[in-house]
Amino acid sequence: MEKVYDQTKVEPKWYDIWEKAGYFQPEINPEGKPYTIILPPPNANAPLHFGHALYTVEDILIRYHRMKGEAALWLPGSDHAGFETQVVFEKHLEKTGKSRFDFDRETLYKMIWDFVQANKGTMEGQLRKLGFSVDWSREKFTLDPDIVKVVYKTFKKLFNDGLAYRGLRLVNYCTRHGTSFSDLEVIYEDRTTPLYYIKYGPLTLATVRLETKFGDTAVAVHPDDKRYQKYIGETLSIETVLGPAKIKVIADKAVDPNFGTGVIKVTPAHAPIDFEIGQRHNLEIRQVIGFDGRLNEKAGKFAGMRVKEARKAIAVEMQEKGLIEKMDENYKNRVGVCYKCGTEIEPLPLEQWFLKMDGLAKTAIEAVNGERSRTIKIVPKNWETTYFNWLENLKDWNISRQIVWGMQIPAWRCIKCSEVKSQKSKVKTTTKSSKLNNTIWIVTEGEKPEKCPDCGSAQLEQDPDVFDTWFSSGQWPFATLQSTKPEDFDKFYPTSVMETGYDILLFWVARMVMLGIYITGKIPFKDILLHGKVLDPLGKKMSKSKGNVVDPIEIANLYGADALRMALMYGNAFGHDQALSHPKLQAMRNFTNKLWNIGRFIIDFAPEDAKHLNPTAVILGRDPVSKYGVNSATTPESTNHTDSGLTTFARMTGKNEDDKQILEKLSQTIKTVTKALDSYRFHDGSDALYEFIWHEFADKYIESTKDRRAQAQPVLEYVFRTSLELLHPFMPFITEELWQKLPHEGKTIMVTKWPNNINT
RNA sequence: GGAGUUGUAGCUCAGUUGGUUAGAGCGCCUCAUUUACACUGAGGAGGUCACAGGUUCGAGUCCUGUCAACUCCACCA
16 A cells, blocks of 8 residues: 555545445345435536535435435436526537527527437446445436326326416516516616606606616505595596506505605516405406517517616606606615526516415425424424525426526417417406416327317417426426336335425425425425535635635546535534635545555555454454454354444453553444434534544554554454445445455455444 | 524634643744655644533533624515
8 A cells, every 4th residue: 555545536436436346336235224315416417516515415425315215316307497598508609699589499409409318427427436325326417208208197297286376477587588586586776766756647656677667557556545446436637758647546466655755656567465466356457568679669668678668767867857756766675586697686577387385285284293293304404494484485387498408398379279268368368367367278298189168179279388497396306206207106106305405495495395295295304404505714604706616626627526515514504504714625635545554554564463453353353263363264154233342342351451442432433423324414424534543542552562563453454444344335435445455354444334333 | 584604822723412731724922954755854933712600529522691603594675
């Protein structure tokens, strides 16, 4: 062995050996009880980012349970990441001077497909590099045909149950990207925006959105507002920039009498609250801003202008006409923006597919708060509050996206029937009429229907939209297990643990709980573990725009994957954010070198006649033959380290005090690490191992054996080998390398038995 | 507007149900000088546990309040 540990010579060689031997598959422990983790599928559009290195937590759990003899399945996959990927690809297109509008749907889809396949390969190689023992034979991609089939089936069931419906609502729309978003995807920014007090006949009202005034279909006040009682129900004649107009005054309790003058204009097509007021009062939805972000013909001479431009022009003109009473320049408000490009989100009326959430949310609440027989535990527990709070106030979920990259929604519209029905509900579009729209949609499990069941027409048109990515990934646990191997679902579902970042608790985890229970009747996982973010060395969030992203693979190349994994666990309470720390990485790299040199001492520097023994047998006092109570060739019974040897060792000849102590401390460490892993306190485990191996075993015990080396050899080997086994889930590569050099039974540390103590 | 997290050594962080002199890694100081390992070993300095009250025989830990940093949810017309 070389004097200094060189991870580049050790780490690359083991992964293939493990994989080819089938150790990553649960079948290696056919009798074991199932233990399942579904890998949160990384986006297939990019290499891994640093957060993915925290898959270490899952690998630790999987390796631990595998060593405990369980049928441990860690199922890998990747996510097509619909909108995210399309944005990445569009940027990529931009560099070549093209845009997505230069291609038809099929071509674009094919191009993104190829792009994703290439990245997927990179990403898979990176997971291997980090030592993650996922079962590649069961790998899935969210756009695999069998996954798509499952998702379509779910949608059809939702549709049949009345939980998926086509509705006209105000949706969050990015006019730059040309698609709508769910509420969760909108981010809000604080802005200072001028607030105009404008005159509507005898009334004055405050608004920032002058440009939507052409879509006003009422003026509203609070029903109890004494100032305006006499106007309620009246129709006012008002002067506008487009000439005289008439507008009705209504009363609605959604109006805050303390805002502005207590009077608001109601623009159902362009403001969520106004939309609701409009629904209650049966107001017309008059859209004046188009999906291109420009005012339409209803804005008269302002037609064609972008929203901001129009706002300015209108302000100037109103000022001239004396229609602006005053202006508050320092009004602070919050504006929703696209989380990708920062464009202001326009609330626009659009027919989309929505999921009715209240019932689904209720089951998801019950699954965590203990009202269902099988309860989900969230670790750290404080996230329960966030989870409940969101689910309790959930609005219906818009699952339609106007992009091509994703699963096209399996819904067809009969062109004939829709023409007839749209004439019936011509002017006003209300909730009632949008419900009516359900009837013109034919939903299937993916196959194109031959004809309309109502009129028999074969002129059917598929909804061009695709599902929100989270709708499909929300089905990932059962969708994967239903499409890998025939027995998998029955055996491995519900899964054991869902481990992911707290930032997608609502986006993803909560939706998996809802959809999982809805489809299977069972919770999708028993424990939810939420890890923190990995921040840059200065404690700032890593982001491409800040240019402070660190590539985990580079770090692994520099310090070793083992050191990286250990550094992420060591000294950091699970669930907390942590800054990437080079000193800590260095310390863990040093730790690998320490391990290596302990190995060198025990193996290369062993006295000739004490080599190649069976340490376990010696310690257990089961080998009566040799000089030290040792003969390697014959072991009376198979070694069994379910007994740490502690009590048995006490009966041994010699009974060296140091031997006894180190075995006792080893026994303690086994307990600590086992308990730590069972309770998801990973740093307790890594800290205990580091402390024991370095400061107890190496610094004290090994030093103490130097003048009685041969006698201590079995204990040295035994304690070291057991330590490696405990450490293996954390640092798989070096532990395997050293374990192989020590006397051992079995082929690999990966599937050796977890040290199991408990005899004191 | 609602909720959560964090504040402990110079830096980065542990400290689960309250219980001896508050710990680790890195850094710093002294010593060892080729030892299995210098990616080393032995020893050491360094803390008003954010602040103010309270509960308790006993509080870094529990309660109340204050300050500071960060995050999430709702969403303002």
